[in-house]
Amino acid sequence: MNPPPDFSSSLVPGAGNLPKQVLVAPDGARAEIYLHGAQVTSWIPASGSERFFLSRLSQFTTDATIRGGIPVVFPQFGLTGPLPLHGLVRLMPWELSDAKNSTDTASATFRLRDTDDSRRHWPHAFLAELAVVVGGNQLAVTLAITNTSAEPFAFTSGLHTYFSIADLATTTVAGLTGLRYCDAAAGWVDHQETAAHIEFTGEVNRIYFDAPAEVRLVEPHRTTLIRAAGFADTVVWNPAAAKCATFSDLEPDDYRRFVCVEAAAIAKPIQLAPGERWQGSQTLLA
Template sequence: MDTDLAARVQESDVVLLDGGEGTSVVVHLHGATALSWKCGGREILFLSKQAVLDSSKAIRGGIPLVFPQFGPWTCGPQHGFARNKRWSVDSQPQMENGTVKCSLALTDDEDTRKVWNYQFKLVYTLELTTSSLSTRLTVHNTGGESFTFTTLMHSYFLTPDISTTSVRGLKGLTYTDKVQDGKDFQEDRDDVTIPENYDRVYQKCPSTVTMDCSSHTVSVNLSNFTDVVVWNPWSEKAKTMSDFGNEEYKTMVCVEAGSVSSPVEIAAGQQLSFQQTLKVHAKL
């Protein structure tokens, strides 16, 4: 963990996956939020310099987890409670055949049942290699009735310059534009660039989309996720966010794997897994 991040967090609040050779992941137990992913010494994730890391609110940056509700929620906090709860370590980081693996867990409690009266267990598994990070969320319905949910991995990627950053793999897809009153449109570009406030939910996505910037690309491989959200608050909205710097929109983009356009149903006693695999491709 670099010195700047180490100075901002309590050691007891984070778990470190160390793959050696400048490759590591730091996960905060608040929300099971990956704060940092370094690949060959390069930081891949964006974490706001103003992010609150004292477990009092959701963390602005990294990879927060959304469950059981994406977006506004009449029952509780926006994007659900998973990103605001303290998770437990289900299995400590362990190296095996060149892969570092760790699991965190969250189960229903009195607080969650007050807003969403279902029994569940979430298991979040991270697997780190020299060039990739896989994050898998397994939802266990431990109660006696079915329930529905939406879920998403809210990945914030660091980029040298948003003006030379694009997202590929979305051409031809229908997207809901939350900036334009939730209207639906069709994407006609090979390279989706972000020149303004973006909040778009792309539906029925292919298995891989790619974030491309001047220094590297990150491929996002989806397993059991149906949607990808592309988000950047741009200048005016950035100024309204207390945990986000006014100019930080220039060095980040969110490319978020999720199942959010329609609810997922899980029967009593069943489990469902959702996974993204992020892989870094350096440019020569």
Template sequence: MNNPPTLQNMASSNEEIYGIPTMRIKSQEEQAIIAAQGAQVLSWTDPQGRERLYLSPQTLHLDPAQGNKSFGPAIRGGVPVCFPQFSDRGPLMKHGFVRSRIWDTADGSELSTADSASSSLFRFADDEGTRAHWPHCFNIQLHAEIGQGQLRIRLQVDNPGDAPFSFTVALHTYLRVADIRQTSLFGLQGVMFEDATKGMQKSVQQEEALQIPDETDRVYLNPPEKLSLHEGGKPSLIIEQQGFFDTVVWNPGPEKARALPDFPDGDWLHMLCVEAACAARPVTLQPGESWTGSQVFTVPG
């Protein structure tokens, strides 16, 4: 079975991936690559040198010639930030608009792969373009950090305006797996979920381990904070979240994969989205309030 190429193997230059400006952060034997578009973590290589995030080799992205005021195609893979709307649960564009805009680094410095820091902070604020779609003042920032066999992502949303607003949000994480047919997700037994493949029908998971034989699209309601991904019968990754109400598990399966223009037909076998989300019910912020959510991935010792 052929696995998709890693991001490092596809990189054509030190500063851009697929023409996207990026930042590389490092910590001993680990590294991560973060795109300016969407402050999207594209890659995390663990201490054993294994790539842990999936990125489609056919992904689309913003056309630099269009500038940063357009809402172009999203990057398929890594950790997209969905805000201020998750999926199509509302009147806005699917998964919101911040993943299709260029974010600023916290200190305004140039993006560079020469940065030896183990963390980075990106920020984005409302502007004329966003207010045309969603008439609210907001600040959003993403902090990504690696080290000691972990990738830690923290997302913060602030309301600096004079009126309340509500939003749904997610870290739409694409995990890279060797073979989805040999992959199981533990920790969701007894948890109620909404099944998008069955018209949002609600069910309770009975199985101890969730396996993915075909298309899977579920929003787990009030899940535990810690899940465990197993590959080949062995623990492969510990997944934790805080501040988020829900966990979304998604894989397109073979039929839907063939219908996605930015996704190779066979790559459904090599990815699983395990997303920290507030999807089933929104977060509401009053003026001056903030919300914070995080997702942490740990390689078992």
């Protein structure tokens, strides 16, 4: 049977006139991805409502990062090296290389290569590809990096997903019990997680090492499954009130509206030989 015609996925002007790809699966599931940073900014499962936080104060300009959705972090997570916070590619213009519908999904792939400017910061040639597939109650995002240079390189990376939540006070993250984590909000000290459910009673900024393939974002009315492959670590982040107030692109009480659960490769940088390709993914189930 032939897949249905690709009648509804399209590249349209988004906020700030930045181009965004709108994916609409045959069952009505939707996702939106800006070419700026290849940043997914919206996911609406077939049977539900918006699952991503996107700040009302987010800037949509080529020199700013979009606040919300899934910022793509590469080739440096956070400030773990000399590059700008979370690396380079979330500020770069990606191109749409493919978009199609199958009988039950809509998908698109975005590509980015190194530029003169990226090589000034990070002197390596690379091809980054981000594949986004939406359909039913699932969104799958896969980042692939190919070393297109003549020398090996190493990088850290992540998919910095901002989940929209109804109430921070009743939201928890489950599935990380027993893991060693680095508490970046409290002096980068290592701990072992004892809680079955991580609660948000203050700033949470933790890197969980060697995390399981699945963690759960638990709210009273719904649970979101977050599956990672290829990324060894999981970051959980919420800035709480005081830090939230320092972000010009967040409203003072926005910290109550999102929790970031991020698939990341931080502790063990990914090493790629010339010509080698790596991929990591985060798959979300509503």
